[in-house]
Amino acid sequence: MIRLAALNVYPVKSCRGIALTSALVTAAGLEHDREWMIVTPEGRFLTQREEPRLALIAVAVDDGTLVLSTAGAGELRVPVDVGASVSRAARAPGRSVEVTVWRDRCRAIDEGAAAADWLSTLLGHPLRLVRLDPAHSRASDAAWTGGLEALTRFSDGFALLAISTASLADLNGRLASPLPMNRFRPNLVLEGLPPYGEDGLGDLVAGDLRLRCVKPCARCVVTTTDQESGSRSGEEPMRTLRSYRWNPALKGVTFGQNLIVVAGAGGRLEVGMELQSLISPA
DSSP states (O other): OEEEEEEEEOSBTTSOOEEESEEEEETTEETTTTOEEEEOTTOBBOOTTTOGGGGGOEEEEETTEEEEEETTTEEEEEEOOOBTTBOTTTTOOOOEEEEEETTEEEEEEEOOHHHHHHHHHHHTSOOEEEEEOTTOOEEOOHHHHTTOOOEESSSSSSSEEEEEHHHHHHHHTTSSSOOOGGGSOOSEEEESOOTTGGGGOOEEEETTEEEEEEEEEEOOGGGGEETTTTEEOSSTTHHHHHHHOEETTTTEEEEEEEEEEEEOTTOEEETTOEEEEEOOOO
16 A cells, blocks of 8 residues: 655745645646746746746745745735635736747736736846636646546646655665755655556555556756755756666656546545555556
């Protein structure tokens, strides 16, 4: 039996994550995961690949407000939902814009001038904050989902990312200096698997909830970014991963598995819960 050892959500793509004890699972992944994204004025996505300082931006979603903060820059507060604690006037709909994530074009809501000014001042060039337009959806690549219509938000491509603690332990045994799990930014950290056991998983099931592993996660320079300092720290772990985790089909190194939500949206994941591994249908 596999146990969920940790649970993380990343409300703003490429900014700091939030460790949770429990999370609502939606059809597009964990609630609020990658629901917001920082873009250039032309609408192209920005990540730690180009701007490692995004790791310095702490994120919280609390009482109907998205809060971004970092040392020396104070806070940015963006209303999340219209409700009892947020007046309709305070959460007037922003303008709808087209944004780009890799080759996907998506509709998003611009979060306004205050958010743009805060980010632009912090990072030193013009930027905007956008939220996925709830009137539109983004689907994962059907070539990997077996033809299933699987939703995601502003992730690189799929709703969830899972890594086992044993895989990280094996990698760290090959490195001169061990690395924390946050270098790899998983949503689900799994215990009870052998090293790289996630590579052979089909479906993970808990009650009505069913998650399916569909694609190895190809890694990039983000793994070399210290998530506490926002700075690059040499070639590791990419150099070591390249020596034994090269995937010729993907033309890259892999570490972790991407998952989609097959059934059970509206259910919850909780740290410590057990997940049953089943072979997914062909």
